[in-house]
Amino acid sequence: MHIVVLIKQVVATTNVKLDPETGTMIRDGVESILNPFDEYAVEEALRIKERMGQGKVTVVTMGPPQAKEIIRKAVGMGVDEGILVSDRLLAGSDTWATAYTLSQVLKKIGDFRMIITGKQAVDGDTAQVGPEIAACLDLPMIAWVRKIESISETQIRAERLMEDGFDVLESPLPAIISVVKEINEPRLESLKGKMRAKKYDPQVLTVADLPGFEVSQVGLKGSPTKVFKTFTPQRQYKGEMIAGEPAQAAANLYEKIKTLKIV
Amino acid sequence: MNYFLTEEQQMILDTARALAKSKIKPVREKYDEEGIFPWDIVKEMAAADLMGLYIPEQYGGMGGGVFALCLAVEELSKVCGGISLAMAATALGTFPLLLFGSEEQKAKYLPGIASGKHLAAFALTEANAGSDAGNMATTAVRDGDDYILNGTKQWITNGGEAQIYSVVAMTNKAKGTRGATAFIVEKGTPGFEFGKKENKMGIRASATRELVFNNCRVPAKNILAKEGMGFIVAVNTLNNSRPGVAAQALGIAAGALEEALLYSRQRVQFGQPISSIQAVQHMLANMATEVEAARALVYATARTIDSGEKSFAKISAMSKLFASEVAMRVTTDAVQVMGGYGYMKEYPVEKMMRDAKITQIYEGTSQIQRNEIALQLIKEAAKMK
Numbered sequence: 001m002h003i004v005v006l007i008k009q010v011v012a013t014t015n016v017k018l019d020p021e022t023g024t025m026i027r028d029g030v031e032s033i034l035n036p037f038d039e040y041a042v043e044e045a046l047r048i049k050e051r052m053g054q055g056k057v058t059v060v061t062m063g064p065p066q067a068k069e070i071i072r073k074a075v076g077m078g079v080d081e082g083i084l085v086s087d088r089l090l091a092g093s094d095t096w097a098t099a100y101t102l103s104q105v106l107k108k109i110g111d112f113r114m115i116i117t118g119k120q121a122v123d124g125d126t127a128q129v130g131p132e133i134a135a136c137l138d139l140p141m142i143a144w145v146r147k148i149e150s151i152s153e154t155q156i157r158a159e160r161l162m163e164d165g166f167d168v169l170e171s172p173l174p175a176i177i178s179v180v181k182e183i184n185e186p187r188l189e190s191l192k193g194k195m196r197a198k199k200y201d202p203q204v205l206t207v208a209d210l211p212g213f214e215v216s217q218v219g220l221k222g223s224p225t226k227v228f229k230t231f232t233p234q235r236q237y238k239g240e241m242i243a244g245e246p247a248q249a250a251a252n253l254y255e256k257i258k259t260l261k262i263v
Numbered sequence: 264m265n266y267f268l269t270e271e272q273q274m275i276l277d278t279a280r281a282l283a284k285s286k287i288k289p290v291r292e293k294y295d296e297e298g299i300f301p302w303d304i305v306k307e308m309a310a311a312d313l314m315g316l317y318i319p320e321q322y323g324g325m326g327g328g329v330f331a332l333c334l335a336v337e338e339l340s341k342v343c344g345g346i347s348l349a350m351a352a353t354a355l356g357t358f359p360l361l362l363f364g365s366e367e368q369k370a371k372y373l374p375g376i377a378s379g380k381h382l383a384a385f386a387l388t389e390a391n392a393g394s395d396a397g398n399m400a401t402t403a404v405r406d407g408d409d410y411i412l413n414g415t416k417q418w419i420t421n422g423g424e425a426q427i428y429s430v431v432a433m434t435n436k437a438k439g440t441r442g443a444t445a446f447i448v449e450k451g452t453p454g455f456e457f458g459k460k461e462n463k464m465g466i467r468a469s470a471t472r473e474l475v476f477n478n479c480r481v482p483a484k485n486i487l488a489k490e491g492m493g494f495i496v497a498v499n500t501l502n503n504s505r506p507g508v509a510a511q512a513l514g515i516a517a518g519a520l521e522e523a524l525l526y527s528r529q530r531v532q533f534g535q536p537i538s539s540i541q542a543v544q545h546m547l548a549n550m551a552t553e554v555e556a557a558r559a560l561v562y563a564t565a566r567t568i569d570s571g572e573k574s575f576a577k578i579s580a581m582s583k584l585f586a587s588e589v590a591m592r593v594t595t596d597a598v599q600v601m602g603g604y605g606y607m608k609e610y611p612v613e614k615m616m617r618d619a620k621i622t623q624i625y626e627g628t629s630q631i632q633r634n635e636i637a638l639q640l641i642k643e644a645a646k647m648k
């Protein structure tokens with residue numbers, strides 16, 4: 001059973017800073033890591049392979065050449081192969097253009113039975129790419145999987161995390177799932193894995209390697225999302241000091257609370 | 264200090280450090296309190312390829328020698344000197360095989376140990392044979408193609424948990440130290456049972472147990488080296504394994520130093536962090552100097568052993584003696600630096616102080632190490648003239 005895990009390189013901070021001039025993310029001096037939710041996706045793929053006693057796990061990422069690092073991290077954890085799609089023509093792609101590109105890569109891979117993604121990437125926080133790929137490839141999708149109850153070559157039964165509990169869903173394979181952090185505890189990179197990863201050079205694809213690829217669908221121009229303005233909201237701290245003797249201040253505060261109908 | 268580690272050695276260190284931080288630190292207190300064996304962590308160590316560091320690659324290990332073992336044991340011991348012992352004691356139980364095993368024995372037992380599926384143990388000590396191992400009472404009597412073992416081994420680390428035991432028994436009492444023989448005995452062999460489980464001061468996550476042999480039949484092909492070579496096996500095993508104990512001691516000391524140092528910068532008394540008080544600074548300075556000296560000695564010893572050098576009994580004993588004495592002093596001082604808080608179980612240094620003590624006792628007490636060092640010194644001096 002061939003499982004493909006879609007992974008993304010993100011900056012190692014939840015405090016993303018934007019360049020006010022260009023509206024793009026400031027990456028300088030910020031460490032890049034594997035999107036934390038994707039670690040759960042990689043772990044789950046490895047567990048499925050181990051549970052089934054055979055199979056292959058491939059990770060795919062779209063990004064700049066430095067994104068090879070997260071492929072190496074996944075190799076350290078034990079995945080078999082990694083593919084990087086990297087092309088200047090892809091720069092500025094939104095979630096749809098990304099989903100289109102990854103779908104073309106998945107078509108080229110062809111023999112997968114399952115696609116796993118993390119719930120969302122911690123930088124964009126859209127959670128869109130997975131469902132969009134499902135649409136591109138016309139595959140069933142189970143999002144927010146917190147547990148795989150059973151899996152075979154042709155069928156999956158999984159629990160989908162909901163706000164008020166969980167759903168149990170079944171789907172034929174091939175299918176795509178996205179996983180939440182409740183699903184497992186990702187393993188550390190093993191020593192042998194790290195040694196293999198150090199020497200591992202992932203396959204790099206450009207759009208020219210993808211048959212029938214329509215360049216008009218990607219890049220800044222091909223992306224339906226148009227960014228007009230980005231800004232970091234200014235935090236407003238509008239506190240009011242209630243001065244005076246403690247007893248008087250307390251009485252004043254109580255009056256305020258009462259007029260605001262807090263109590 | 265730059266110890267000029269290779270890329271591979273650095274990776275071993277990083278892997279062990281990551282595992283200690285994410286898998287051991289959150290649970291070390293629980294294992295210490297409950298005194299249960301940390302199988303789930305052993306499995307993590309195995310998955311990270313740490314259990315076979317010192318075992319040659321042809322048997323599924325990493326081929327990193329004694330130094331690789333020491334690096335990993337030190338890192339793990341910085342966080343918990345009890346849990347790390349599952350690895351160090353397995354190495355102790357495996358050295359007889361590595362040093363004296365036949366090709367057939369190695370091929371049979373080493374891959375399981377290297378993968379971390381099986382733990383090993385080394386059984387020499389008995390109730391009346393501690394430092395004086397020659398006084399052992401366990402016997403092995405030849406019967407056809409087998410030997411029949413009878414007797415009780417005491418305080419065996421990994422006892423009950425390990426699958427493979429290197430056991431020394433007397434095959435001919437009349438021959439004294441030439442009358443002992445080392446055997447491989449597998450868990451589950453009829454007549455081989457586990458007795459009393461010890462309740463200990465420290466290293467409480469480690470299993471220390473009696474091995475009871477009651478007409479236990481072991482095939483002659485399980486002899487390590489030859490009949491009569493039991494003490495040669497034991498002595499050489501200890502010469503190779505003592506740096507591992509030294510690394511455990513070193514790790515415990517380094518871990519305690521780090522805790523004390525961090526604490527001293529937080530704790531304010533007399534209007535200043537206690538790290539500004541010279542009396543405290545001098546304690547920390549002594550601790551750090553001793554830890555670094557111990558590390559230099561342990562690393563140099565491990566590298567000497569791995570280089571193929573034949574005689575290293577003296578430096579092996581020195582590294583174990585020095586590092587364990589340092590561990591006791593440094594952990595005691597770490598508690599001192601932290602005052603009343605250091606004495607409490609909310610902080611890890613009281614545990615480190617309890618864990619440090621054993622390193623001065625097992626695999627030869629500090630006194631026995633000094634005997635060994637002096638013996639070697641005198642031998643060397645005798646050769647000089």
Ligand SMILES: Cc1cc2nc3c(=O)[nH]c(=O)nc-3n(C[C@H](O)[C@H](O)[C@H](O)COP(=O)(O)OP(=O)(O)OC[C@H]3O[C@@H](n4cnc5c(N)ncnc54)[C@H](O)[C@@H]3O)c2cc1C
Nearest residue numbers: 385386387388393394418419420471624625626627628630
């Ligand atoms: C937690 C734990 C785990 C252990 N694990 C193992 C194991 O896995 N395998 C194993 O075989 N054994 C193991 N042992 C046993 C350990 O190796 C012995 O405890 C150790 O060798 C000391 O022996 P003893 O305790 O009988 O002390 P004794 O030999 O009775 O010594 C008592 C005191 O006398 C001193 N002394 C004795 N003889 C001399 C001498 N000739 N010169 C100077 N001083 C001397 C000692 O230094 C010590 O201070 C373990 C022990 C403990 C506590």
Ligand SMILES: Cc1cc2nc3c(=O)[nH]c(=O)nc-3n(C[C@H](O)[C@H](O)[C@H](O)COP(=O)(O)OP(=O)(O)OC[C@H]3O[C@@H](n4cnc5c(N)ncnc54)[C@H](O)[C@@H]3O)c2cc1C
Nearest residue numbers: 530531532533537540542543599600601602603604606607
């Ligand atoms: C089990 C236990 C029972 C206790 N019982 C009582 C009790 O019944 N009643 C009670 O009142 N208290 C009690 N105490 C508190 C005890 O007296 C204090 O722990 C002790 O005075 C040390 O203070 P500290 O722990 O805050 O350490 P700190 O004062 O924080 O000291 C930390 C370290 O800094 C050093 N240090 C601090 N200041 C200086 C300085 N000026 N010069 C040089 N070195 C310095 C200390 O020597 C120590 O090494 C108890 C403590 C314990 C652990």
